[in-house]
Structures are given as structure tokens and as C-alpha cells.
Amino acid sequence: MFGCDCSCLHSLFYWTGVLSIASKVVPFLLKTLKGQKPIELEEKNWKRDVVYLYQLSGTPTASSTSPYCIKVEAFCRLYGLAFERRNTLSARGDNNLLPFIELNGERHSDSQIILRRLTHIFNLKSYPDDSSASIGHAIDRLLDNHTANLIMAAKLPHYGKVVEAMCEANGLPSLLLPIISRVGGFQLERKKRVKIETTLGKFSKSEYEELLRNDLLHLQIFLGGKEFLLGDRPTAVDCTAFGQFASNYYAVPSARFLLHDLLDSSEFTPLREYLERVKSSIFEDQFRDSK
Numbered sequence: 001m002f003g004c005d006c007s008c009l010h011s012l013f014y015w016t017g018v019l020s021i022a023s024k025v026v027p028f029l030l031k032t033l034k035g036q037k038p039i040e041l042e043e044k045n046w047k048r049d050v051v052y053l054y055q056l057s058g059t060p061t062a063s064s065t066s067p068y069c070i071k072v073e074a075f076c077r078l079y080g081l082a083f084e085r086r087n088t089l090s091a092r093g094d095n096n097l098l099p100f101i102e103l104n105g106e107r108h109s110d111s112q113i114i115l116r117r118l119t120h121i122f123n124l125k126s127y128p129d130d131s132s133a134s135i136g137h138a139i140d141r142l143l144d145n146h147t148a149n150l151i152m153a154a155k156l157p158h159y160g161k162v163v164e165a166m167c168e169a170n171g172l173p174s175l176l177l178p179i180i181s182r183v184g185g186f187q188l189e190r191k192k193r194v195k196i197e198t199t200l201g202k203f204s205k206s207e208y209e210e211l212l213r214n215d216l217l218h219l220q221i222f223l224g225g226k227e228f229l230l231g232d233r234p235t236a237v238d239c240t241a242f243g244q245f246a247s248n249y250y251a252v253p254s255a256r257f258l259l260h261d262l263l264d265s266s267e268f269t270p271l272r273e274y275l276e277r278v279k280s281s282i283f284e285d286q287f288r289d290s291k
Helices: 002-034 067-078 111-121 130-169 177-199 205-223 236-249 258-263 266-283
Strands: 051-055 083-087 100-103 106-109
Touching: 051 067, 067 083, 067 111, 067 130, 067 236, 067 266, 100 111, 106 111, 111 130, 111 236, 130 177, 130 205, 130 236, 130 258, 205 258, 205 266, 236 258, 236 266, 258 266
Parallel strands: 051 083
Antiparallel strands: 051 100, 100 106
């Protein structure tokens, strides 16, 4: 009897493994044989040289709740590109994330790639020289990876309010908001926590806060007495910086957390004033969701 049980158990494990492998291999082979399906554009009647920006919706105080969506919009505004914002809860780019853009019948995903494609397609000079471009690239990657995850760590307890603000901006009934904010906030917090610990490592709350303050401090030191990060005029890296800070500082004023405390303190007055300069210079009075 025991031998029969072991044999059956062995067979079960064997066929489970076979089916698991098959579930991965078969779809891959079918996709390879059939070829890549052509992308179906969201915008069917697109206009030439108009950037259709698909993004997470904003609030009355910010054009989006996503730093990467704000970054792309800021870049379009800075370089005078025609664009249309398209708020979406369901559409996703090739990387299954937002933002993505559609331009002249083609789709481009990921904010870093989007800015590179826009620079090439429209023959833009996003930095005055190669040296500035190198510095800008280094700061851009610091902000979009290290600083972004530290801000996220400080914001973890407040994602319920962020979800509520997004749902309210998309016209969901007020009766459902408390339930959705609680459930959505819990799910989002759990997902973000995994990302933070995978990207940065697992630290204590005070250590995350220490590292965030350090990033802000060194960014402010680099800014010095300049109007913008690389001089008297904004460049692509200012779009990145504004996206990271503005999406968290301006978007949901009721969800105050460490970033607000830091930027509102006298210690970081120069950095806060810098954000205001970027906002007024690039967005004027248009930094809000539009319906």
C-alpha cells in the first residue's frame, strides 16, 4: 500500500511539473509561430505629430498622480510638443504600465524610453551639451529609482487617500469611495512594499526616512543658487524632478506625509521654491486634471 502511495505521489508531482512547463512553453511557441500581433491603437483617428499621452488621472491640484506621467507631460510642454492627455484606468503600455504614448501610429512605453523617442523623432536638444547631458542622466536615474522608492516608502500608510482621490477624480459614486479606498489602499500598499524592499533593501522606517532626507539634501546642494538644476533654463532632468516631487507634494494635499514635512521646513525652502519655479515655468496655471 505504502509503495503504491509513493508511486502515485511521484506520478502526481511528475505530471504537475510537466503541465507547469507546458503552460509556459506552449503559449510561447504559439506566439512565435503566429508572429507578433500588430498593436491596436487606442486613438483610431490620430493626428500627425500629436502626442497622445495615456496616464493615471490627476486631481484638482495635479495633472496626474503618477510621477512618470507628469514627467512626460512636462517634457512635452517644455519643448512645445502638441499633446493630448488621456486619463485611463484600464489601458496599459507594452510593459503593462502607465504612461505610454501613441504618436504617428506607433506606441511607446516607459517614461525613460518615451523621452528618448520624442527627442529623436522631433530632433530635440534636451541638454545644452554632452557634459550637461551626462549629469542630467545621472540625476534622472537617481530620482526615478532611488528617491522615488524612498518617497514611496514614506507614503505607504497614505495610499488609501491616494486611491480615494483618483476614484473621485474619475467620477466614482461617493458611496463607494470609503470601501474602494480601504481595499485599494491595502492592495497598493502591499504591492509597493514588495517593490521597495526588492529595489532598495529592507530597512527600518527611520532608516528609509534618513535616506530620503539625504537624497533631498544633496539635490538641494547641487541646485545651489541656480534657477533650475542645470542652469537658468529648465531641461529634461527638471521634468523628472518635478514629476517625482509634484505627484506626491501637490496631488493629494490631505494625504500629508514626510515629504510635505521636509519640503515645508525652513531647511528645504530652496528646494520647495525650485518646485514652484518649475511649475510656473513649464505648466503656468495648467497643473491640474482637465475634464
